[in-house]
Amino acid sequence: MKFNEFDFKEELIAGLRDIGYTDPTPIQEQTIPIILDKKDIIGAAQTGTGKTGAFVIPVIQQILENPSEQTQALILSPTRELAQQIDEQIFALGYHTGISSATIIGGEDFGQQAKAIRSGVDIIVATPGRLIDQTKVLDIDFSHIKFLVLDEADRMLDMGFLPDVTKIIKKLPEKRQTMLFSATMPNAIKELANRFMDNPEKVEIAIEKPSGSITQQAYFVNQKEKLALVQDVLDDMKWDSCIIFCATKRGVDELERLLQKKGIKAGSIHGDRDQDERNKSLHEFKSGQVPLIVATDVLARGIDIANVSLIINYDVPRAVDDYVHRIGRTGRYDKTGTAITFVNKKDRRAFSAIQDKVGDQLEMLKVEDSSGTQKPNSSKEKEVKEKEKQKERTHQSDQKKKKETKSDKTMKQLSKKEIEKRNNKVQNLDSVEVILREDKIASKKHELNRKERKQSSNKDSSSKSTNDKSSSKRNEPVIPAERIKKATKRNQNAPKPAKGLWGLIKSLFS
Template sequence: MSFEQFSFDARIASGIRSVGFTAPTPIQSDAIPHVLAGRDLLGLAQTGTGKTAAFVLPILQRLIKGALRKQRVLILAPTRELAEQIHATIQDLGRHTRIRSMTIYGGVGKQPQVAGLRRGTEIVVACPGRLLDLMNEGVVDLSQIEVLVLDEADRMCDMGFLPDVRRILAKLPTQRQTLFFSATMPDDIRKLAGDILKNPATVQIGMIAPAKTVSHALYPVEQAAKKRLLLAMLDQTPTGRVLVFTRTKYRARSLAEDLAKKGYRAVALQGNMAQTRRQQAIDGFRTGRYDILVATDIASRGIDVTEVSHVINFDIP
């Protein structure tokens, strides 16, 4: 099976070759035909399945014929990191087209985003909070949106974004294609999907099953002894890059500082950090400047870092 079966425009096919894609993943094989046909889609898939390209490629195919400089596609994502990753995928796969994409999220200045919207863009990848701010200021025009994508909808629910999402949905044209992706289907997400999807095709890939190469261990320990146990484990266990999850921002920061004092190359990632510091932490961990990333679960969502050897839940998730 190859991407040729989808008969993508030559410019998109060239982008596929440029990024080194050779064969579609299961979710791409299952989802792309439905999206190309204009159907609404419910995609039940976790990160790492190739779902981003599963919606980006057919969206590019749709946009390549039609008016440019109009906001025609809206993609909602729960975190800045995920928004940037989606944007990067659009740029990579659409590099031989004239289709433009931009990101909108908080933690950075509004003016560059406002300027980008005024210059014109076909695809807007946004986090709900900042998008609503710009909508209220009259900067964003959603009246001509043809395709809506909700990516990692369950995480948006976890982060309390559903009221914002519903406010955004109320401003969109009712005649549109909606693509809805979620790893899980809690009641709130099931209701939202039922409210906005019209006769959707359903694609389910790799739900719940953990990777076969992952082993798990549980260490019952008193709260006061957690840090000593973590230090002992890091000292005695050969590791590559290590992700440590904490429940609170304060603990992420203090634990990273304590690890750094012990000589470990550790950095914290928390939700209230400035975007530049967040990006420095992520890039440093990705490139190997830091060996340990201590993060709250919410702050870490949407991050794609390979070569992680150990994931440690310092607190019960």
Template structure:
């Protein structure tokens, strides 16, 4: 049960403007303990240096699995979203042993349904249109075959992964680096808008095999002649529905125009609008279609609503903090201004809190994302910037402080909890203006959002959490400089 911090300092992070020193840095929250002023660090102890070295020392018949540095076994209950498989193993796909080592050291024991369906088809070189729920392993479904097909003897860009947000680019690059760490030579680069173009130019002057990028930045690099993509054999579009929206589709079309005619295109998303059909007919060659979305919402997420007035929202949030057992929570608002105001209010209530939105400088966003992911704060307030693909498995509670405007946004928001078949809780603060929208979203998603009970059973959203060693993270991306300080009016 969460309790207030006794000696709460300024937990929304910032810089002392007089001496440029960090102020108010909270300690990391405990995994299951109370929400107090002095929580314990999350995550497992770093493993000792791996004595096993991939490469010439590997011989057929070696018991190579015994030498792996595996994370703590995840004993949490999993739903059928990830357990309803055909019983395949990663070894069944004839992957390089060094790639298998990285997969197992990520803690991935067996392929999920989307990985079972996708990996062998992607390895064959065929185009794919895949629809699967958030948090069921889509990143692994395309990264595993992508890395398997990289030829390290060639020094040009061989694959591009397109994502809609900078945070998702950072996350995907981190996963890629960890999975490929035993391959000995795969060069992965993340490039997004808001970062130093000179750094990207210097990195592309050297060997890069895989580029994870947002559309605007990679198109800029291509047009400047810096990123050579004419030999790219695979292009992946993660969160493809967003990439094919009006904000991005023109950029995507331009990028494809620079690729070779025989390139492979893989599309992955939880939702696909009508525009996807037009794109598929124009650019995909007899795509293999995967649809694992008979039910739209994740089975492990319990959904509630609390009927409140606008003035009661902060008080209701305070009550939830005091009664819920929160590992980490993500709290959504509908505007950047309300994000900053709410973060300040939460800090005044005595709880540790970060916030993030699209109008922040990129270096601030990188630092907040990196530190929240590594458990340095319990609560994150954000806009819909954080709804796309972000996978932080310690998050077991999502709160819609402002109810979303459409079913697609709601689906992506609540999908930040209950990752990879685990349990999660979604709580919606509903005003009189939201009640019709609530019914519409229930009907469109064919889901049941129930009134919040006086006491919520902890077994619905609390389970023992084991984190994966974060050492895989790209140091260049992780070393952002400062936090964004809270500001704005006191009125919310």
């Protein structure tokens, strides 16, 4: 089917021709006739399938059929960027029609937006929060609204806009045509449809499934290795433009800074940037001035950027739907693209859900180091290797302990006894003999250690043997037992008997 087969006004046909629209996408082909038939509709399709054109084209056609000086259409969008993109498409398609539009979004001049609302533009494209702010200041007349569009409705609910959306809808005429477009169909969307839509028609196109034109790959990688892996991917692959998604605004800022330090030309975008910065970054990326942009999920939904050939999930998205939207930035329409996801240990649970959803479409890769050898492709394998190393260290330690001889243990015990004995008074000869025996064993142990050191440094084995024997003899106690008895008796008969072992030794030589 061709667009010129629809009974569109010539002015609209001219706009379609200007932007190169010839064949409608599946979602457009199925929804446009329903909308032109003035029925409520729920259109569900993955990102990148042309949902914006699916409602903008028939809304413009109906306004052309029944022109008015009042605002006839209200389109609500979850993000500023998406609202601006919708407004740009309205301008392009309606260039020859004279249809006017205005964006009511945060970060831009409040007064200028109020002026646009008062002027009675044909179509208002707004984010819910800023439109609510305008209603607090202006007495906006919504009584002539005929068409309400909720674009990326699931995302609006995720972002907490349901209360604002509800307030806005209650200000609109009950008799209107409502169009709800979403990439997913959670229960909250169904409840919203039941509350505010009149028996809507449903059109679903490949919901929640990534496009088959996208090559999906993943690496298991440590967090500290991600930056180096980004460089490797960018160096090894052929790509025209790349979006790198991070989980947090701080992560976006840090990664942009690190990439620039590495000499990689990169921009960034997230919710904390003011609108001028966001517009500038997005314009530079779309125009090709900056080939790479780092972003949060603010860039994951609805933004139509031509020729994005590479998506890198620097952080694994927490939900499968977010993964589908992120990688849907590439492989759009008849193009192909590659989506690569970096998975660390903390990401395993979230990534497992993604694997279950996409199945065999997702290819697991291994990281190669500079020498060309492959690193382990999962943190689990690294844990196993670390446990094996720890087990080996424990085994070596046990073996070392086993080499300790029986005499070593005996010496440790005797050493303790020696300390206790030296703190006590010598009572009789038997105790003296015990202490001397202990000293003798300690002396022998010391001599054995000395002999072992000599043996390792002296090549002459016979000379070592002679030295060891003579040394051993010189160190043996040579005090006769009779002399010890006399010394003990002499000490006991002294006016002030000496106490302890050292007193006895002193008596021997006095």
